[in-house]
Amino acid sequence: MAEPQAPAEIAPGVLACEVPGCGVAAFAAKDFQRGDIVLQEQAIFISAVDTPSRRNEEIYKALLAELHSRRLTADFTPNAHLGALVALRDLGVQGCKDFLLKKCHGDPEQLPNPRLARQEAAPLRRCIASGILPPACAALPAVEYAKLRMAIQLNGFRFNFNAQEGDFGYDTGEVLFDKISRLNHSCTPNLDFNLSWDADNETVVNTITASTPIRTNEELNISYLPLRLKLPVEERRAQLLKHWGFHCRCSRCLLEGGAPCVATPAVSRIPHRSDTRSEGSDSEGICWEDLCDPDATDTKC
Numbered sequence: 439m440a441e442p443q444a445p446a447e448i449a450p451g452v453l454a455c456e457v458p459g460c461g462v463a464a465f466a467a468k469d470f471q472r473g474d475i476v477l478q479e480q481a482i483f484i485s486a487v488d489t490p491s492r493r494n495e496e497i498y499k500a501l502l503a504e505l506h507s508r509r510l511t512a513d514f515t516p517n518a519h520l521g522a523l524v525a526l527r528d529l530g531v532q533g534c535k536d537f538l539l540k541k542c543h544g545d546p547e548q549l550p551n552p553r554l555a556r557q558e559a560a561p562l563r564r565c566i567a568s569g570i571l572p573p574a575c576a577a578l579p580a581v582e583y584a585k586l587r588m589a590i591q592l593n594g595f596r597f598n599f600n601a602q603e604g605d606f607g608y609d610t611g612e613v614l615f616d617k618i619s620r621l622n623h624s625c626t627p628n629l630d631f632n633l634s635w636d637a638d639n640e641t642v643v644n645t646i647t648a649s650t651p652i653r654t655n656e657e658l659n660i661s662y663l664p665l666r667l668k669l670p671v672e673e674r675r676a677q678l679l680k681h682w683g684f685h686c687r688c689s690r691c692l693l694e695g696g697a698p699c700v701a702t703p704a705v706s707r708i709p710h711r712s713d714t715r716s717e718g719s720d721s722e723g724i725c726w727e728d729l730c731d732p733d734a735t736d737t738k739c
């Protein structure tokens with residue numbers, strides 16, 4: 439059994455450590471006032487299509503061509519592959535192993551079996567064959583490719599530079615951060631996030647601020663559903679379970695809905711991210727298409 443790791447300071451006054459049964463969580467090592475910047479970080483990679491460089495369009499268009507070729511299974515979605523293919527192009531196989539495959543990739547039981555994983559790796563093979571990705575990317579086993587896709591889905595934020603709803607590339611792809619991926623979800627988060635384009639470095643910066651006074655030793659949380667927090671507890675839990683794979687046991691959910699019927703970690707390390715633009719900010723988080731709820735008035739999905 440692995441030895442528990444000592445807390446690591448990931449920013450001044452912010453510690454990340456293993457919580458038995460819950461994975462990694464981040465805690466305040468000092469008091470923060472409302473509005474204080476708690477964490478600020480550049481992206482480790484960007485698969486968002488709507489960036490000034492538009493450099494991810496080629497891969498996205500290749501995936502759209504796959505979709506239209508009908509060679510793939512009916513449930514094939516380009517967005518489920520875009521992040522992994524861009525990560526392989528930009529970070530290489532070793533970089534993906536070092537930075538992304540160490541992140542949580544969800545419940546192992548949700549991963550495809552080796553045979554299905556090989557089928558689902560078809561877009562990777564074709565991008566290599568067509569020269570969009572370098573041949574060295576073929577060194578990534580299909581099962582690892584499936585884990586990579588899941589890690590990106592669970593840890594990515596959505597980002598749009600200028601695109602509006604209906605524009606090509608709108609809400610497509612994601613942005614990942616290393617340290618910020620240690621922040622877990624709560625339905626009463628004490629942090630806000632804000633994504634902005636850093637033109638000097640041609641990257642996305644995520645600024646995490648305290649949305650309320652935070653005391654030393656408090657867990658630091660963002661919301662993966664920042665614009666859906668008004669939903670009833672059952673709906674919040676259902677969306678978190680469906681898209682991030684955990685039963686929310688945050689203090690608010692426990693108060694409003696009691697303990698969930700299944701035994702899962704109180705605050706799962708599994709996911710990250712929110713699904714929509716953060717209230718009161720320009721932030722965006724992942725907005726998986728089928729999260730769209732025509733009855734939700736406070737979201738932009």
Ligand SMILES: [Zn+2]
Pocket residue numbers: 624625626674686687688689690691692
């Ligand atoms: Zn909750």
